[in-house]
Amino acid sequence: MRNIPWILRTGLVVLAVMTATPSLAQSLTEVKVALAWLRNGQYGALMVADAKGYFAEVGLKLRLLDGGPGKNPVPAVGVGQADFGVVGGSNVFLARLAPDPVDIVAIGALTQQIPYAFITLGNPSDPDPTPKDMEGKTVGMQADGEIFLKAIAAKNGVDLKKIKIEVVMATAEPLLVGKVDYFTGMLHNQTYQIEQTIASAGRPARLQGKVWKAIKLADYGAPFYADVLFTTNAKLRNDPDLVRRFSRAVARGLQFVIENPDETVKIVDAYPEQIERADKLAWRYKIQNPLSVSAETKEHGLLWMSPKIWDDTMAYYKEYGQIPRVVPATDLITNAYNPAIRSK
Numbered sequence: 477m478r479n480i481p482w483i484l485r486t487g488l489v490v491l492a493v494m495t496a497t498p499s500l501a502q503s504l505t506e507v508k509v510a511l512a513w514l515r516n517g518q519y520g521a522l523m524v525a526d527a528k529g530y531f532a533e534v535g536l537k538l539r540l541l542d543g544g545p546g547k548n549p550v551p552a553v554g555v556g557q558a559d560f561g562v563v564g565g566s567n568v569f570l571a572r573l574a575p576d577p578v579d580i581v582a583i584g585a586l587t588q589q590i591p592y593a594f595i596t597l598g599n600p601s602d603p604d605p606t607p608k609d610m611e612g613k614t615v616g617m618q619a620d621g622e623i624f625l626k627a628i629a630a631k632n633g634v635d636l637k638k639i640k641i642e643v644v645m646a647t648a649e650p651l652l653v654g655k656v657d658y659f660t661g662m663l664h665n666q667t668y669q670i671e672q673t674i675a676s677a678g679r680p681a682r683l684q685g686k687v688w689k690a691i692k693l694a695d696y697g698a699p700f701y702a703d704v705l706f707t708t709n710a711k712l713r714n715d716p717d718l719v720r721r722f723s724r725a726v727a728r729g730l731q732f733v734i735e736n737p738d739e740t741v742k743i744v745d746a747y748p749e750q751i752e753r754a755d756k757l758a759w760r761y762k763i764q765n766p767l768s769v770s771a772e773t774k775e776h777g778l779l780w781m782s783p784k785i786w787d788d789t790m791a792y793y794k795e796y797g798q799i800p801r802v803v804p805a806t807d808l809i810t811n812a813y814n815p816a817i818r819s820k
Contacts, residue, residue: 493679498500503535504532504535504536504537504772505535505536505537505540505718506536506537506538506539507531507536507537507539507559507560507718507722508539508540508541508557508558508559508560509522509538509539509540509541509558509559509560509562510541510543510547510549510552510557510558510560510561510562510820511540511541511542511543511549511554511561511562512543512548512549512561512562512563512564512703512712513542513543513544514542514543514544514751515540515542515747515749515750515751516607516750516751516752517744517750517752517756517757517760517764518617518703518760518763518764519540519562519760520727520729520733520740520744520757521586521726521729521730521732521733522540522562522729522745522763523540523729523744523747523750524729524733524740524743524744525538525725525726525728525729525730525732526538526729526747527743527747528728528729528732528743530724530725530728530729531722531725532698533586533725534721534724534725535721536718536721536722536725540749541557541558542749542773543625547747549561549562549579550563550567550571550706551578553578553580553706553707553708554571554578554579554580554708556708559707559711559718559722560583560705560706560707560722561580561679561705561706561707562586562704562705562706563703563704563706564700564701564702564703564704565582565585565590565700565701565702565703565704565786565789566700566789566793568580568581568704568706568808568809569786569789569790569793569799569803569808570793570799571814572661572803572807572808573700573799573800573801579708579710580706580707580708580709581706581708581709581712581808581809581810582701582704582705582706582781582808582809582810583705583706583707583712583719583723583779583788583809583810583812583813584704584705584722584723584726584727584770584778584779584780584781584811584814585701585702585703585704585705585779585780585781586702586703586704586705586726586730586779587701587702587703587704587764587767587768588701588702588767588768588769588770588772588773589692589694589702589767589770590693590694590701590702590766591662591663591664591665591694591699591702591763591764592624592660592661592662592663592692592693592694592700592702593660593661593662593663593690593691594607594610594615594625594628594658594659594660594690594691595648595651595658595660595661595663595666595667595670595688595689595690595691595692596651596657596658596659596688596689596690596691597651597657597670597683597686597687597688597689598684598686598687598688598689598697599685599687600685600687602689604689604690604691605658605689605690605691606632606688606691606696607628607629607631607632607633607634607691607696608632608633609632609691610628610634610639610657610658610691611634611635611638612638612639613639613640613657613658614639614640614641614655614656614657614658615639615640615641615642615656615657615658615659615660615803616642616643616644616650616651616655616656616658616659616660617641617642617643617659617660617662618639618643618644618645618646619643620661622641623793623796623798624660624693624697624711625639625660626642626794626796627693627697627698627792628691628696628697631696631697631698632696632701639649639689642655642656644656644659645668646661646666647669648661648666648667648669648673648724649669651670652669652670652673652680652683652804654682655681658691663690663692663763663767664760664763664764665724667688667690667763668683668756668759668760670688670721671688671759674686674687681719686721698788698789698792699785699788699789700789701781701784702767704781705726705728706780707719712810716813719813720813720815723779723813723814723815724815724817726779727777727778727779727814727815727817728817730768730778730779730817730819730820731778731817731818733761733765733768734765734768734769734778734819734820735819735820737758737761737765738758740757740761741754741757741758741761742754744757745757771817773818773819774818776811776814776816777814777815777816777817777818778817778818778819779815780811780814781809781811783804783805783806783809784805786805786808786809787802787805790802790803790805
């Protein structure tokens with residue numbers, strides 16, 4: 477029953493397009509997009525572009541390939557199981573510089589600022605924490621978070637010897653029960669659990685009146701792109717028009733998400749196999765949408781990527797031994813297919 481409203485809305489949009497162009501039903505080209513995680517509001521631009529008929533208008537039919545534990549969109553795109561993928565930006569150059577490289581290239585950034593942060597609890601009137609505040613504290617992080625802590629420390633004069641590190645799972649539970657003072661997580665993900673727990677009737681007394689506060693990697697660390705769209709160099713050479721049409725549809729979807737968050741919640745909530753419900757989606761887009769725009773997207777259009785940010789990110793990964801060398805950003809990314817669609 478949940479799918480009926482989405483089907484009706486999508487059907488009306490696509491029917492209108494088909495009426496104007498009778499042969500469209502026969503000419504739609506399926507594009508497969510491999511996601512890094514389960515189908516949720518993080519990928520709202522794709523689902524909205526599908527539901528609003530933006531893919532159909534450029535002759536495309538979207539098929540999402542859900543990610544999740546043990547699934548990696550990079551090899552799926554690399555071997556042709558998917559036409560495009562969505563992945564964290566660093567995964568692009570990690571794949572290209574791997575011992576067995578995958579020839580992929582980024583074509584647009586859905587998220588301009590990485591939402592990774594060191595999250596703590598405080599009173600609403602407390603000042604926002606700074607990196608130096610982590611000295612003398614216990615920080616809970618996932619096994620792969622050390623590189624981000626080093627970035628914060630190196631750029632802000634933090635003495636790592638004064639920080640106790642606890643390796644924890646990607647849940648805010650250690651912070652909520654007081655096991656750690658700071659917890660590494662995504663602003664548009666784990667903070668929802670924190671807010672829900674604080675607002676619950678059965679919350680512990682220590683959480684009464686508390687709010688979460690964050691030291692954002694984007695503010696204090698190295699620059700990173702979060703979710704980026706990517707494909708193969710072979711796809712760029714052999715079917716540039718497909719890449720151009722795909723990019724346009726996604727950019728229009730992202731524009732709609734940013735400008736119409738309330739309607740976006742309804743569309744994404746009803747989208748088949750999407751796992752987040754309306755209350756979380758409404759919360760998500762308040763945090764996620766500002767991360768999708770930057771001074772450069774306002775100038776050049778949504779999805780735009782700065783070569784300098786890519787160069788700086790690679791330099792940082794090289795400095796901390798995560799990659800053997802750096803390559804020019806222009807070998808890894810292209811803005812050539814950007815449709816120059818701007819948000820208000």
